[in-house]
Amino acid sequence: MASNPMQQFTVHRIGPEIKIAGIDLSFTNASLFMVISASIVLLFLFLGSKEKKIIPSKIQYVAELFYTFVAKMISDTAGSKAKPYFPFIFSLFMFVLLCNMVGMIPYSFTVTSHIIVTLIMALFIFIAVTIIGFFKHGLKYLSIFVPSGVPKVLLPLITIIEIISYLSRPVSLSVRLFANMMAGHTMLKVFGGFVVSLGILGGWLPLSFSVALTGLEILVAFLQAYVFAILTCIYLNDALNLHH
Protein backbone atom coordinates (compact mmCIF):
# COMPACT_ATOMS: atom_id res chain seq x y z
CA MET A 1 0.00 0.00 0.00
CA ALA A 2 1.25 3.45 -0.89
CA SER A 3 1.75 5.26 2.37
CA ASN A 4 3.60 8.29 1.07
CA PRO A 5 1.10 11.16 0.91
CA MET A 6 2.85 12.58 -2.11
CA GLN A 7 2.68 9.32 -4.02
CA GLN A 8 -0.82 10.19 -5.27
CA PHE A 9 0.66 12.98 -7.35
CA THR A 10 3.06 10.86 -9.39
CA VAL A 11 2.54 10.86 -13.10
CA HIS A 12 3.02 7.59 -14.95
CA ARG A 13 2.70 6.60 -18.53
CA ILE A 14 -0.35 4.78 -19.81
CA GLY A 15 0.05 2.88 -23.06
CA PRO A 16 2.89 3.28 -25.54
CA GLU A 17 5.60 5.89 -25.34
CA ILE A 18 5.00 8.79 -27.74
CA LYS A 19 8.09 10.79 -28.62
CA ILE A 20 7.96 13.71 -31.00
CA ALA A 21 11.26 15.42 -31.84
CA GLY A 22 12.86 13.88 -28.78
CA ILE A 23 10.20 15.22 -26.41
CA ASP A 24 8.21 12.70 -24.41
CA LEU A 25 4.49 13.38 -25.05
CA SER A 26 3.22 10.03 -23.79
CA PHE A 27 -0.36 9.62 -22.63
CA THR A 28 -0.23 9.60 -18.84
CA ASN A 29 -2.70 9.29 -15.97
CA ALA A 30 -2.72 13.11 -15.88
CA SER A 31 -3.75 13.17 -19.53
CA LEU A 32 -6.38 10.52 -18.83
CA PHE A 33 -7.98 12.60 -16.09
CA MET A 34 -7.86 15.72 -18.25
CA VAL A 35 -9.77 13.78 -20.90
CA ILE A 36 -12.21 12.44 -18.28
CA SER A 37 -12.87 15.93 -16.85
CA ALA A 38 -13.33 17.47 -20.28
CA SER A 39 -15.60 14.59 -21.32
CA ILE A 40 -17.77 15.09 -18.24
CA VAL A 41 -18.05 18.81 -19.03
CA LEU A 42 -18.97 18.07 -22.64
CA LEU A 43 -21.43 15.31 -21.70
CA PHE A 44 -23.04 17.55 -19.11
CA LEU A 45 -23.40 20.41 -21.59
CA PHE A 46 -24.62 18.02 -24.29
CA LEU A 47 -27.37 16.69 -22.02
CA GLY A 48 -28.06 20.19 -20.74
CA SER A 49 -28.60 21.69 -24.19
CA LYS A 50 -30.12 18.66 -25.95
CA GLU A 51 -33.73 19.47 -25.19
CA LYS A 52 -35.07 22.91 -25.87
CA LYS A 53 -37.77 23.02 -23.29
CA ILE A 54 -39.48 26.15 -22.09
CA ILE A 55 -39.75 24.55 -18.68
CA PRO A 56 -36.26 23.07 -18.34
CA SER A 57 -35.48 19.52 -17.31
CA LYS A 58 -33.25 19.11 -14.26
CA ILE A 59 -29.95 18.79 -16.13
CA GLN A 60 -30.94 21.59 -18.53
CA TYR A 61 -31.69 23.77 -15.54
CA VAL A 62 -28.29 23.05 -13.99
CA ALA A 63 -26.50 23.78 -17.28
CA GLU A 64 -28.38 27.06 -17.60
CA LEU A 65 -27.57 27.82 -13.97
CA PHE A 66 -23.84 27.47 -14.72
CA TYR A 67 -24.26 29.60 -17.82
CA THR A 68 -25.97 32.43 -15.98
CA PHE A 69 -23.56 32.08 -13.03
CA VAL A 70 -20.48 32.58 -15.23
CA ALA A 71 -22.22 35.21 -17.38
CA LYS A 72 -23.10 37.22 -14.26
CA MET A 73 -19.59 36.81 -12.87
CA ILE A 74 -18.11 38.23 -16.07
CA SER A 75 -20.57 41.10 -16.45
CA ASP A 76 -20.15 42.03 -12.76
CA THR A 77 -16.35 42.12 -12.83
CA ALA A 78 -15.37 42.97 -16.41
CA GLY A 79 -18.45 44.63 -17.87
CA SER A 80 -20.07 44.18 -21.24
CA LYS A 81 -16.79 44.52 -23.16
CA ALA A 82 -15.74 41.09 -21.91
CA LYS A 83 -18.58 39.31 -23.69
CA PRO A 84 -16.39 37.87 -26.50
CA TYR A 85 -14.26 36.14 -23.84
CA PHE A 86 -17.25 34.49 -22.19
CA PRO A 87 -16.74 31.06 -23.87
CA PHE A 88 -13.10 31.01 -22.75
CA ILE A 89 -13.89 31.92 -19.13
CA PHE A 90 -16.78 29.45 -19.12
CA SER A 91 -14.55 26.65 -20.47
CA LEU A 92 -11.82 27.55 -18.01
CA PHE A 93 -14.18 27.58 -15.04
CA MET A 94 -15.86 24.30 -16.01
CA PHE A 95 -12.55 22.57 -16.75
CA VAL A 96 -10.86 23.64 -13.51
CA LEU A 97 -14.02 22.85 -11.50
CA LEU A 98 -14.34 19.37 -12.98
CA CYS A 99 -10.61 18.64 -12.62
CA ASN A 100 -10.85 19.62 -8.95
CA MET A 101 -14.06 17.66 -8.39
CA VAL A 102 -12.88 14.52 -10.22
CA GLY A 103 -9.77 14.72 -8.04
CA MET A 104 -11.99 14.32 -4.97
CA ILE A 105 -12.91 10.78 -6.05
CA PRO A 106 -10.69 8.30 -4.15
CA TYR A 107 -7.85 6.75 -6.19
CA SER A 108 -8.29 9.35 -8.92
CA PHE A 109 -5.73 11.90 -10.01
CA THR A 110 -6.02 15.64 -9.51
CA VAL A 111 -4.90 17.37 -12.69
CA THR A 112 -4.86 20.82 -11.08
CA SER A 113 -2.54 19.69 -8.30
CA HIS A 114 0.35 19.94 -10.74
CA ILE A 115 2.17 23.24 -10.97
CA ILE A 116 2.93 22.76 -14.65
CA VAL A 117 -0.76 22.51 -15.53
CA THR A 118 -1.85 25.56 -13.54
CA LEU A 119 1.21 27.51 -14.65
CA ILE A 120 0.46 26.91 -18.33
CA MET A 121 -3.14 28.08 -17.84
CA ALA A 122 -2.03 31.12 -15.82
CA LEU A 123 0.71 32.02 -18.29
CA PHE A 124 -1.72 31.73 -21.19
CA ILE A 125 -4.16 34.04 -19.39
CA PHE A 126 -1.36 36.46 -18.49
CA ILE A 127 0.03 36.65 -22.00
CA ALA A 128 -3.43 36.85 -23.60
CA VAL A 129 -4.54 39.62 -21.23
CA THR A 130 -1.33 41.58 -21.89
CA ILE A 131 -1.78 41.22 -25.66
CA ILE A 132 -5.45 42.28 -25.38
CA GLY A 133 -4.41 45.28 -23.28
CA PHE A 134 -1.81 46.48 -25.79
CA PHE A 135 -4.12 45.71 -28.70
CA LYS A 136 -6.99 47.75 -27.23
CA HIS A 137 -5.05 50.69 -25.80
CA GLY A 138 -1.64 50.64 -27.51
CA LEU A 139 1.20 52.03 -25.43
CA LYS A 140 -1.35 53.71 -23.18
CA TYR A 141 -1.77 50.30 -21.58
CA LEU A 142 1.53 50.97 -19.77
CA SER A 143 -0.34 53.54 -17.68
CA ILE A 144 -1.67 50.59 -15.70
CA PHE A 145 1.68 50.72 -13.86
CA VAL A 146 1.28 54.40 -12.96
CA PRO A 147 -1.63 54.88 -10.58
CA SER A 148 -3.16 58.33 -10.52
CA GLY A 149 -3.19 60.54 -7.43
CA VAL A 150 0.16 59.30 -6.11
CA PRO A 151 2.70 61.89 -4.82
CA LYS A 152 5.53 62.38 -7.29
CA VAL A 153 8.17 61.35 -4.77
CA LEU A 154 6.56 57.95 -4.37
CA LEU A 155 5.77 57.47 -8.04
CA PRO A 156 8.97 55.55 -9.05
CA LEU A 157 8.60 53.21 -6.09
CA ILE A 158 4.87 52.62 -6.72
CA THR A 159 5.51 52.00 -10.39
CA ILE A 160 8.15 49.37 -9.58
CA ILE A 161 5.76 47.71 -7.14
CA GLU A 162 2.98 47.76 -9.73
CA ILE A 163 5.25 46.18 -12.33
CA ILE A 164 6.31 43.45 -9.91
CA SER A 165 2.71 42.78 -8.91
CA TYR A 166 1.68 42.63 -12.56
CA LEU A 167 4.48 40.21 -13.43
CA SER A 168 3.73 38.04 -10.42
CA ARG A 169 0.13 37.52 -11.53
CA PRO A 170 0.76 34.23 -13.35
CA VAL A 171 2.78 32.93 -10.40
CA SER A 172 0.15 33.81 -7.81
CA LEU A 173 -2.68 32.56 -10.00
CA SER A 174 -1.05 29.20 -10.68
CA VAL A 175 0.49 28.61 -7.25
CA ARG A 176 -2.81 29.44 -5.49
CA LEU A 177 -4.70 26.70 -7.31
CA PHE A 178 -1.87 24.16 -7.29
CA ALA A 179 -0.99 24.67 -3.62
CA ASN A 180 -4.59 24.51 -2.47
CA MET A 181 -5.26 21.29 -4.32
CA MET A 182 -2.00 19.66 -3.30
CA ALA A 183 -2.26 20.65 0.35
CA GLY A 184 -5.85 19.43 0.62
CA HIS A 185 -5.15 16.08 -0.98
CA THR A 186 -1.96 15.57 1.01
CA MET A 187 -3.80 16.32 4.22
CA LEU A 188 -6.58 13.89 3.34
CA LYS A 189 -3.99 11.23 2.64
CA VAL A 190 -2.11 11.90 5.89
CA PHE A 191 -5.28 11.66 7.96
CA GLY A 192 -6.19 8.51 6.05
CA GLY A 193 -2.75 7.13 6.99
CA PHE A 194 -3.41 8.02 10.65
CA VAL A 195 -6.64 6.07 10.59
CA VAL A 196 -4.74 2.98 9.45
CA SER A 197 -1.77 3.38 11.81
CA LEU A 198 -3.85 4.18 14.90
CA GLY A 199 -6.12 1.20 14.25
CA ILE A 200 -9.60 0.46 15.49
CA LEU A 201 -9.07 2.10 18.91
CA GLY A 202 -7.59 5.47 18.04
CA GLY A 203 -8.51 5.74 14.40
CA TRP A 204 -11.90 7.34 14.93
CA LEU A 205 -10.58 10.83 15.54
CA PRO A 206 -8.59 11.09 12.31
CA LEU A 207 -11.44 9.37 10.51
CA SER A 208 -13.89 12.07 11.61
CA PHE A 209 -11.24 14.63 10.61
CA SER A 210 -11.05 12.97 7.23
CA VAL A 211 -14.81 13.20 6.75
CA ALA A 212 -14.84 16.88 7.71
CA LEU A 213 -11.82 17.56 5.49
CA THR A 214 -13.53 15.88 2.55
CA GLY A 215 -16.42 18.32 2.88
CA LEU A 216 -13.97 21.20 3.18
CA GLU A 217 -12.02 19.99 0.16
CA ILE A 218 -15.17 19.86 -1.97
CA LEU A 219 -15.83 23.46 -0.97
CA VAL A 220 -12.22 24.38 -1.76
CA ALA A 221 -12.46 22.61 -5.13
CA PHE A 222 -15.41 24.80 -6.09
CA LEU A 223 -13.97 27.92 -4.51
CA GLN A 224 -10.60 27.61 -6.25
CA ALA A 225 -12.25 27.14 -9.62
CA TYR A 226 -14.36 30.22 -8.90
CA VAL A 227 -11.34 32.24 -7.73
CA PHE A 228 -9.35 31.17 -10.78
CA ALA A 229 -12.15 32.27 -13.11
CA ILE A 230 -12.93 35.51 -11.29
CA LEU A 231 -9.26 36.55 -11.17
CA THR A 232 -9.09 35.95 -14.91
CA CYS A 233 -12.12 38.24 -15.23
CA ILE A 234 -10.44 40.90 -13.08
CA TYR A 235 -7.24 40.77 -15.16
CA LEU A 236 -9.36 40.97 -18.28
CA ASN A 237 -11.18 43.95 -16.81
CA ASP A 238 -7.84 45.74 -16.27
CA ALA A 239 -6.94 45.14 -19.90
CA LEU A 240 -10.33 46.11 -21.34
CA ASN A 241 -11.30 49.07 -19.16
CA LEU A 242 -8.23 51.12 -18.38
CA HIS A 243 -9.19 53.18 -15.36
CA HIS A 244 -6.62 55.37 -13.80
Next chain:
Amino acid sequence: MKSLLGLLIVLAPINIELNAAEAGMPQLDPTYWASQAFWLILVFSILYISISKFYLPKIKDNLDNRENKIKEDLENANKYKEESELKLKEYESILVNAKKEVSKIYFDSKNILDKDIQSKKESVEKEIEKEILKAQKEITELKKNSLTSIQNISQNIASNIIEKLTGDKLNDSSIRAAVEETSKKSLSKYL
Protein backbone atom coordinates in the same frame (compact mmCIF):
# COMPACT_ATOMS: atom_id res chain seq x y z
CA MET B 1 -5.77 25.21 7.99
CA LYS B 2 -2.27 26.49 8.74
CA SER B 3 -2.05 24.67 12.06
CA LEU B 4 -3.23 21.48 10.37
CA LEU B 5 -0.52 21.90 7.75
CA GLY B 6 2.03 22.40 10.52
CA LEU B 7 0.80 19.24 12.21
CA LEU B 8 1.12 17.44 8.90
CA ILE B 9 4.69 18.57 8.41
CA VAL B 10 5.64 17.50 11.92
CA LEU B 11 3.85 14.18 11.88
CA ALA B 12 4.39 13.08 8.31
CA PRO B 13 7.96 11.76 8.69
CA ILE B 14 7.09 9.90 11.91
CA ASN B 15 4.12 7.95 10.66
CA ILE B 16 4.97 7.38 7.09
CA GLU B 17 7.83 5.41 5.70
CA LEU B 18 9.47 7.53 3.14
CA ASN B 19 10.32 5.80 -0.04
CA ALA B 20 13.53 7.43 -1.18
CA ALA B 21 12.57 7.31 -4.85
CA GLU B 22 9.21 8.92 -4.24
CA ALA B 23 10.35 11.51 -1.73
CA GLY B 24 9.68 15.16 -2.42
CA MET B 25 7.11 16.53 -4.80
CA PRO B 26 6.37 14.57 -7.95
CA GLN B 27 5.07 17.88 -9.36
CA LEU B 28 8.65 19.12 -9.65
CA ASP B 29 9.79 16.11 -11.64
CA PRO B 30 10.12 17.47 -15.18
CA THR B 31 9.90 14.07 -16.95
CA TYR B 32 6.27 14.49 -17.99
CA TRP B 33 5.99 18.29 -18.04
CA ALA B 34 6.01 18.43 -21.80
CA SER B 35 3.46 15.64 -21.97
CA GLN B 36 1.17 17.37 -19.48
CA ALA B 37 1.48 20.68 -21.30
CA PHE B 38 0.79 19.04 -24.63
CA TRP B 39 -2.27 17.12 -23.44
CA LEU B 40 -3.58 20.07 -21.47
CA ILE B 41 -3.42 22.33 -24.53
CA LEU B 42 -4.96 19.63 -26.75
CA VAL B 43 -7.81 18.72 -24.38
CA PHE B 44 -8.56 22.31 -23.44
CA SER B 45 -8.56 23.44 -27.08
CA ILE B 46 -11.08 20.73 -27.99
CA LEU B 47 -13.16 21.62 -24.94
CA TYR B 48 -13.03 25.34 -25.74
CA ILE B 49 -13.92 24.91 -29.41
CA SER B 50 -16.83 22.56 -28.79
CA ILE B 51 -18.16 24.71 -25.95
CA SER B 52 -17.92 27.98 -27.87
CA LYS B 53 -19.16 26.54 -31.17
CA PHE B 54 -21.92 24.17 -30.08
CA TYR B 55 -23.02 24.24 -26.50
CA LEU B 56 -22.97 27.88 -25.42
CA PRO B 57 -24.95 29.11 -28.46
CA LYS B 58 -27.50 26.36 -27.82
CA ILE B 59 -27.89 27.26 -24.16
CA LYS B 60 -28.04 30.95 -25.06
CA ASP B 61 -30.73 30.20 -27.65
CA ASN B 62 -32.68 28.29 -25.04
CA LEU B 63 -32.44 31.10 -22.52
CA ASP B 64 -33.35 33.74 -25.12
CA ASN B 65 -36.27 31.64 -26.32
CA ARG B 66 -37.58 31.33 -22.81
CA GLU B 67 -37.18 35.04 -22.15
CA ASN B 68 -38.95 35.92 -25.39
CA LYS B 69 -41.70 33.42 -24.70
CA ILE B 70 -42.23 34.84 -21.22
CA LYS B 71 -42.25 38.39 -22.57
CA GLU B 72 -44.68 37.44 -25.32
CA ASP B 73 -46.95 35.62 -22.89
CA LEU B 74 -46.94 38.57 -20.53
CA GLU B 75 -47.79 40.92 -23.37
CA ASN B 76 -50.58 38.63 -24.49
CA ALA B 77 -51.86 38.39 -20.95
CA ASN B 78 -51.94 42.18 -20.68
CA LYS B 79 -53.72 42.44 -24.02
CA TYR B 80 -56.32 39.88 -23.01
CA LYS B 81 -56.75 41.59 -19.68
CA GLU B 82 -57.43 44.92 -21.38
CA GLU B 83 -59.80 43.23 -23.79
CA SER B 84 -61.67 41.56 -20.99
CA GLU B 85 -61.88 44.85 -19.12
CA LEU B 86 -63.37 46.50 -22.20
CA LYS B 87 -65.83 43.65 -22.54
CA LEU B 88 -66.74 44.01 -18.90
CA LYS B 89 -67.40 47.71 -19.34
CA GLU B 90 -69.49 46.97 -22.40
CA TYR B 91 -71.41 44.39 -20.47
CA GLU B 92 -71.99 46.79 -17.61
CA SER B 93 -73.25 49.51 -19.93
CA ILE B 94 -75.54 46.99 -21.61
CA LEU B 95 -76.79 45.97 -18.20
CA VAL B 96 -77.46 49.59 -17.21
CA ASN B 97 -79.29 50.24 -20.48
CA ALA B 98 -81.33 47.10 -20.06
CA LYS B 99 -82.29 48.15 -16.55
CA LYS B 100 -83.36 51.55 -17.81
CA GLU B 101 -85.38 49.95 -20.57
CA VAL B 102 -87.01 47.58 -18.15
CA SER B 103 -88.10 50.37 -15.84
CA LYS B 104 -89.37 52.37 -18.83
CA ILE B 105 -91.38 49.43 -20.10
CA TYR B 106 -92.69 48.89 -16.60
CA PHE B 107 -93.82 52.49 -16.23
CA ASP B 108 -95.33 52.57 -19.71
CA SER B 109 -97.34 49.44 -19.21
CA LYS B 110 -98.39 50.63 -15.80
CA ASN B 111 -99.65 53.90 -17.25
CA ILE B 112 -101.50 52.14 -20.03
CA LEU B 113 -103.09 49.76 -17.59
CA ASP B 114 -104.02 52.61 -15.25
CA LYS B 115 -105.70 54.48 -18.10
CA ASP B 116 -107.49 51.37 -19.20
CA ILE B 117 -108.72 50.69 -15.72
CA GLN B 118 -109.77 54.32 -15.32
CA SER B 119 -111.75 54.35 -18.56
CA LYS B 120 -113.42 51.02 -17.78
CA LYS B 121 -114.26 52.25 -14.35
CA GLU B 122 -115.81 55.39 -15.80
CA SER B 123 -117.91 53.51 -18.34
CA VAL B 124 -119.06 51.11 -15.67
CA GLU B 125 -120.00 54.01 -13.42
CA LYS B 126 -121.97 55.64 -16.23
CA GLU B 127 -123.83 52.45 -16.88
CA ILE B 128 -124.60 52.11 -13.21
CA GLU B 129 -125.90 55.67 -13.12
CA LYS B 130 -128.06 54.93 -16.14
CA GLU B 131 -129.42 51.84 -14.48
CA ILE B 132 -130.12 53.80 -11.31
CA LEU B 133 -131.96 56.47 -13.26
CA LYS B 134 -133.97 53.83 -15.09
CA ALA B 135 -134.85 52.15 -11.87
CA GLN B 136 -135.87 55.47 -10.29
CA LYS B 137 -138.14 56.22 -13.26
CA GLU B 138 -139.68 52.81 -12.95
CA ILE B 139 -140.18 53.36 -9.27
CA THR B 140 -141.86 56.73 -9.80
CA GLU B 141 -144.05 55.23 -12.54
CA LEU B 142 -144.93 52.38 -10.26
CA LYS B 143 -145.73 54.90 -7.56
CA LYS B 144 -148.05 56.85 -9.91
CA ASN B 145 -149.72 53.65 -11.07
CA SER B 146 -150.15 52.51 -7.56
CA LEU B 147 -151.67 55.91 -6.69
CA THR B 148 -154.57 55.46 -9.15
CA SER B 149 -155.12 51.86 -8.15
CA ILE B 150 -155.04 52.88 -4.49
CA GLN B 151 -157.63 55.58 -5.24
CA ASN B 152 -159.80 53.02 -7.05
CA ILE B 153 -159.46 50.55 -4.21
CA SER B 154 -160.16 53.18 -1.59
CA GLN B 155 -163.14 54.45 -3.65
CA ASN B 156 -164.53 50.91 -3.77
CA ILE B 157 -163.87 50.41 -0.10
CA ALA B 158 -165.47 53.77 0.73
CA SER B 159 -168.57 53.07 -1.39
CA ASN B 160 -168.88 49.61 0.18
CA ILE B 161 -168.46 50.98 3.69
CA ILE B 162 -171.05 53.74 3.05
CA GLU B 163 -173.45 51.23 1.53
CA LYS B 164 -173.12 48.88 4.49
CA LEU B 165 -173.42 51.66 7.05
CA THR B 166 -176.24 53.62 5.52
CA GLY B 167 -177.75 51.22 3.06
CA ASP B 168 -177.73 54.00 0.53
CA LYS B 169 -175.93 53.96 -2.61
CA LEU B 170 -174.06 57.13 -3.34
CA ASN B 171 -173.16 57.98 -6.84
CA ASP B 172 -169.60 57.20 -7.89
CA SER B 173 -168.61 60.69 -8.87
CA SER B 174 -169.22 62.15 -5.44
CA ILE B 175 -167.31 59.35 -3.74
CA ARG B 176 -164.46 59.79 -6.18
CA ALA B 177 -164.32 63.46 -5.46
CA ALA B 178 -164.21 62.81 -1.73
CA VAL B 179 -161.53 60.12 -2.01
CA GLU B 180 -159.43 62.30 -4.27
CA GLU B 181 -159.71 65.13 -1.84
CA THR B 182 -158.59 63.06 1.16
CA SER B 183 -155.95 61.24 -0.79
CA LYS B 184 -154.51 64.55 -1.96
CA LYS B 185 -154.32 65.58 1.67
CA SER B 186 -152.77 62.37 3.06
CA LEU B 187 -150.89 60.83 0.10
CA SER B 188 -148.43 63.64 0.10
CA LYS B 189 -147.20 62.12 3.37
CA TYR B 190 -146.28 58.82 1.64
CA LEU B 191 -145.04 60.03 -1.69
